[in-house]
Amino acid sequence: MIPLVKTHMPSKEVLMPALEKVLYSGYVAQGEQVDVFERAFETYLGGGHSLSLNSGTAALHIALMLVGVKPGDEVISTALTAEPTNVAIKMVGAKIRYADIDENTGALDPLSIQSCINERTKAIMVVDYAGIPVDVKAIRQVADKYGLPVIEDAAHALGSMYMGIKAGRHFPYTVFSFQAIKHLTTVDGGMLQVDDEEDYQQGKLIRWFGIDKKRTRLDNDIVRQGFKYHMNNVNATIGLVQLAGIDTVVDAHVSNGQYLDKHLQGVPGLDCLTYYPNSQPSYWLYTALVDDREGLIRKLGEQGFMASELHKRNDWHTYLNDFHQPLPVLERFYKRMLHLPCGWWLSNEDRERMVSVIKSGW
Numbered sequence: 001m002i003p004l005v006k007t008h009m010p011s012k013e014v015l016m017p018a019l020e021k022v023l024y025s026g027y028v029a030q031g032e033q034v035d036v037f038e039r040a041f042e043t044y045l046g047g048g049h050s051l052s053l054n055s056g057t058a059a060l061h062i063a064l065m066l067v068g069v070k071p072g073d074e075v076i077s078t079a080l081t082a083e084p085t086n087v088a089i090k091m092v093g094a095k096i097r098y099a100d101i102d103e104n105t106g107a108l109d110p111l112s113i114q115s116c117i118n119e120r121t122k123a124i125m126v127v128d129y130a131g132i133p134v135d136v137k138a139i140r141q142v143a144d145k146y147g148l149p150v151i152e153d154a155a156h157a158l159g160s161m162y163m164g165i166k167a168g169r170h171f172p173y174t175v176f177s178f179q180a181i182k183h184l185t186t187v188d189g190g191m192l193q194v195d196d197e198e199d200y201q202q203g204k205l206i207r208w209f210g211i212d213k214k215r216t217r218l219d220n221d222i223v224r225q226g227f228k229y230h231m232n233n234v235n236a237t238i239g240l241v242q243l244a245g246i247d248t249v250v251d252a253h254v255s256n257g258q259y260l261d262k263h264l265q266g267v268p269g270l271d272c273l274t275y276y277p278n279s280q281p282s283y284w285l286y287t288a289l290v291d292d293r294e295g296l297i298r299k300l301g302e303q304g305f306m307a308s309e310l311h312k313r314n315d316w317h318t319y320l321n322d323f324h325q326p327l328p329v330l331e332r333f334y335k336r337m338l339h340l341p342c343g344w345w346l347s348n349e350d351r352e353r354m355v356s357v358i359k360s361g362w
């Protein structure tokens, strides 16, 4: 069975010497490798400050804290995402105000975002769902007009581009996940990418109980709530080895995604998505809209390909549905949405066979 998602690990020959070195170095906690990984990640993205953490969820939580979201505030978000995006909003005691999505991409519709803004709105959370970039320009315009910070959840979108610039360089806060099945995994881990040096320094405090690691414990005075969210040297070492090969991984996703974009055009009962001009998805999953989704899932399954909608729309969780807003576009989109495998593990032969299975009808 060709899976929808898969863990990528560098070869033993490359990973094990680095891992063995750090494991027996006497220093497995947060130390030099963590700093080296952060600086290497900044270089990969092309600037900003990278704050490494033990999960993408921790990155979402810290971003919301840095923005100053408090109980009673509202954050505009999308229901088309994995649960952590919206659970994090509840972690800071805020309410989730869902905006509707753009029919062509599944990303938040900037006009719908605008219509959700009220005096309690504190931030806008956007998600590059399945690796598809959001409408950066239009979202920036809305955010600037109302003076609202944007947090980009790019957990699915490492290596995606908009106007030739990678996700992580478009908004003041961007979240990446290095959980088991993402483009880059450190086993578990995450990164909060921030523009502002002061945010980076505050983020460092929050990730370690509010304690300033540059001073001794006795010299410290905790003045704000912190957590145990740091990355350790072992995960950072895996991250560094993964980062050295990340272009090959992302390029394989992109090549397979573009192949599917090209060869699934015009298939009866299937619509490909159209992406924003000058945007380049990193195709964590391949997303299409199909009639009789269950029929196609069954047919692909019989032929050895996993396909599914993967995520439950988040407004269907009681705890994540604060306002019960109607989301008519999401309603239509979600009914037909299907994810197909398109990652590095698909060979040319696999993708050709998957296309011919789909073309033979279901």
Ligand SMILES: Cc1ncc(COP(=O)(O)O)c(C=O)c1O
Binding pocket: 054, 055, 056, 057, 058, 081, 082, 084, 085, 127, 153, 155, 156, 176, 177, 178, 179, 189, 190
């Ligand atoms: C869209 C999205 N946001 C955030 C997260 C949270 O990442 P993590 O599992 O690293 O906490 C995930 C991943 O699982 C995700 O899919």
